[in-house]
Amino acid sequence: MEVRGLTALVTGSSGFIGGRLAERLATEEGV
Numbered sequence: 001m002e003v004r005g006l007t008a009l010v011t012g013s014s015g016f017i018g019g020r021l022a023e024r025l026a027t028e029e030g031v
Helices: 003-014 015-027
Strands: none
Touching: none
8 A cells, every 4th residue: 555645645635634534544554
């Protein structure tokens, strides 16, 4: 899973909320 790419994509489209979502996904993935 490309966490950095996902984070950039989500934060770019949704801002703060997207950033929190990406952070949660990264945590769930154990990264």
